Amino acid sequence: VKTRPVHTEPTEAILSAIATDRGLTLTRDQLLAALEMHARFRGELDHLRAVQFEYLPPYIEPATALQWIENGGRLP
Amino acid sequence: VTELADCTVAELLESYGSKTASPVEALESCLGRIDRLDGSVGAVLTLLVDRSRRQAAESERRWARGDARQLEGIPYGLKDIIGTAGIRTTGGSMLYAENVPTESAALAQRLEDAGGVLVAKLNTFEFAGGSNATTSNPWDLDRWACGSSSGSAAAVAAHELPLTIGTDSGGSIIGPAVFCGVVGLKPTFGLVPRSGIMPLSWTLDHAGTLTRSTLDAALSLRVIAGHDTRDPTSSRHPVEDYVGKSDKTIEGVRLGIPTDWFFDLCDPEVDSAVRAAIAQLVDNGATVVDIDLPSTKLVDLHAMELTIFYAELSANHEITFDRLSEYGPEFQRLLVRSQFTSAADYLQALRSRHLVQLDFQRAFERVDALVVPGQICTAPLQDHLVARIGSDEYPLLDVLSRLTAVMNIVGVPTLSLPIGFDSLNLPIGMTVAARPFDERTCFRVGRAFEELTDFHLATPQLVEADISRAHEKGAAVSLDGIVLNPIRTDTKDSIW
Numbered sequence: 001v002k003t004r005p006v007h008t009e010p011t012e013a014i015l016s017a018i019a020t021d022r023g024l025t026l027t028r029d030q031l032l033a034a035l036e037m038h039a040r041f042r043g044e045l046d047h048l049r050a051v052q053f054e055y056l057p058p059y060i061e062p063a064t065a066l067q068w069i070e071n072g073g074r075l076p
Numbered sequence: 077v078t079e080l081a082d083c084t085v086a087e088l089l090e091s092y093g094s095k096t097a098s099p100v101e102a103l104e105s106c107l108g109r110i111d112r113l114d115g116s117v118g119a120v121l122t123l124l125v126d127r128s129r130r131q132a133a134e135s136e137r138r139w140a141r142g143d144a145r146q147l148e149g150i151p152y153g154l155k156d157i158i159g160t161a162g163i164r165t166t167g168g169s170m171l172y173a174e175n176v177p178t179e180s181a182a183l184a185q186r187l188e189d190a191g192g193v194l195v196a197k198l199n200t201f202e203f204a205g206g207s208n209a210t211t212s213n214p215w216d217l218d219r220w221a222c223g224s225s226s227g228s229a230a231a232v233a234a235h236e237l238p239l240t241i242g243t244d245s246g247g248s249i250i251g252p253a254v255f256c257g258v259v260g261l262k263p264t265f266g267l268v269p270r271s272g273i274m275p276l277s278w279t280l281d282h283a284g285t286l287t288r289s290t291l292d293a294a295l296s297l298r299v300i301a302g303h304d305t306r307d308p309t310s311s312r313h314p315v316e317d318y319v320g321k322s323d324k325t326i327e328g329v330r331l332g333i334p335t336d337w338f339f340d341l342c343d344p345e346v347d348s349a350v351r352a353a354i355a356q357l358v359d360n361g362a363t364v365v366d367i368d369l370p371s372t373k374l375v376d377l378h379a380m381e382l383t384i385f386y387a388e389l390s391a392n393h394e395i396t397f398d399r400l401s402e403y404g405p406e407f408q409r410l411l412v413r414s415q416f417t418s419a420a421d422y423l424q425a426l427r428s429r430h431l432v433q434l435d436f437q438r439a440f441e442r443v444d445a446l447v448v449p450g451q452i453c454t455a456p457l458q459d460h461l462v463a464r465i466g467s468d469e470y471p472l473l474d475v476l477s478r479l480t481a482v483m484n485i486v487g488v489p490t491l492s493l494p495i496g497f498d499s500l501n502l503p504i505g506m507t508v509a510a511r512p513f514d515e516r517t518c519f520r521v522g523r524a525f526e527e528l529t530d531f532h533l534a535t536p537q538l539v540e541a542d543i544s545r546a547h548e549k550g551a552a553v554s555l556d557g558i559v560l561n562p563i564r565t566d567t568k569d570s571i572w
Contacts, residue, residue: 001374001431010416018416024397026412034413037572045421047376048383053427062426068433069265069487070311073440073511 099149247480404565
């Protein structure tokens with residue numbers, strides 16, 4: 001697994017555009033509260049986004065984690 | 077032990093079997109404790125007085141006939157996100173204040189079929205995700221019981237019930253169990269079906285037990301575990317006899333102590349108590365190995381947890397998002413914030429889970445179990461919800477699930493048990509994690525520690541005082557047939 005630096009910043013305009021696109025009716029206070037929560041964790045989210053999964057095998061899909069559990073802590 | 081309400085599940089079963097106590101007497105003792113203490117503790121949302129009395133009477137007849145089932149006559153409670161046929165199931169929310177399911181959750185039905193006596197539906201953070209602080213910690217009523225299974229942990233700690241069921245998506249069984257000084261079991265993901273339980277996060281949701289001993293957790297797990305076709309993630313792994321095969325000795329067990337993440341941010345008193353507990357296990361035959369978990373530096377566990385949680389929470393509540401104002405204030409903030417989770421981030425988080433699992437896989441090639449602090453601190457004050465680490469304070473939201481959510485992400489079984497007290501006499505807990513479906517190893521470590529110590533027998537002063545009062549006044553209980561306590565989603569302080 002490789003990583004790359006990621007630095008992003010949520011803004012009111014971005015959240016507002018997403019809300020509009022999704023047809024959500026939110027007050028400005030609600031939007032700003034959401035923005036504050038997003039901004040607080042953006043560094044951690046960028047850290048998660050930095051991970052780059054290989055396109056070629058071995059594949060890691062969302063379901064891989066379930067398969068690992070069902071098989072007792074290893075892949076078949 | 078001076079009241080039947082103070083007995084563990086195993087002690088009650090033994091007493092019923094030897095005819096020194098009956099299910100009806102045990103139930104009345106629990107109802108009396110609830111009647112006297114729950115006004116202060118606030119664990120109970122719905123109290124089923126008449127129904128539980130009918131069930132206890134039937135259990136008494138079964139014991140007399142010699143056809144008692146596995147949990148015959150054991151009083152228990154369910155977190156109120158667990159569906160119960162004919163009994164209101166509110167999710168701790170005004171949104172579902174009138175919700176009465178026609179079918180019980182799979183685990184609720186299994187407890188009933190095993191002869192358990194359902195006494196109460198218990199307080200929960202709203203949909204297991206808000207942070208309402210209406211349940212108090214029995215060790216100090218000014219302190220937080222944690223959550224979201226706050227009522228489930230507090231009811232066991234206050235000796236109102238010997239067994240309760242909670243759910244855990246990022247630490248909602250383990251957290252309250254640690255803060256309230258009881259035993260919490262979050263089984264392997266998929267071992268206990270979630271069918272009929274209000275979902276918070278499909279990927280992270282687990283159901284498990286809160287008890288006053290490890291043996292009780294093992295006795296209860298064998299009843300609630302097992303495949304259910306209504307839960308698409310329910311495992312087909314066979315249910316074991318966790319009790320019969322459970323060994324109480326620690327000799328030869330290899331314990332792993334993580335050198336990354338778990339001890340990086342931890343109150344010194346908690347750190348010392350956990351290391352002392354490990355030393356005690358080593359003195360009695362366990363071996364220890366340092367374990368590195370490099371993925372905890374590579375991927376951000378907190379972002380992984382929250383991204384999965386927000387994405388799935390948003391999807392679950394899509395149908396009622398237009399009724400946003402009917403949610404409690406904390407859940408409203410959570411729900412609005414969750415709307416802005418991208419599909420790309422969600423998939424990145426889901427795929428990253430396996431990187432952490434690979435670390436655990438490598439660890440379990442060298443050890444039988446990992447032992448870590450149950451929480452980074454002890455219970456905070458209800459009107460000042462911060463994590464105190466030494467002299468520093470951290471916002472709870474930033475750190476509360478730090479040690480627990482990783483176990484939900486990986487899906488391994490975890491058992492937390494009381495291992496000491498801090499200088500304020502607040503409980504400290506330690507968590508034991510093992511390979512998927514190796515709950516037996518968790519139970520073995522827990523039972524061995526309980527053989528060596530008596531922290532799990534410690535009783536809050538609140539209960540000690542009640543035992544004295546009950547003796548003075550007698551234990552007459554005059555409760556209505558059904559008690560519907562109000563749903564409260566307000567907070568004394570906020571974490572979101």
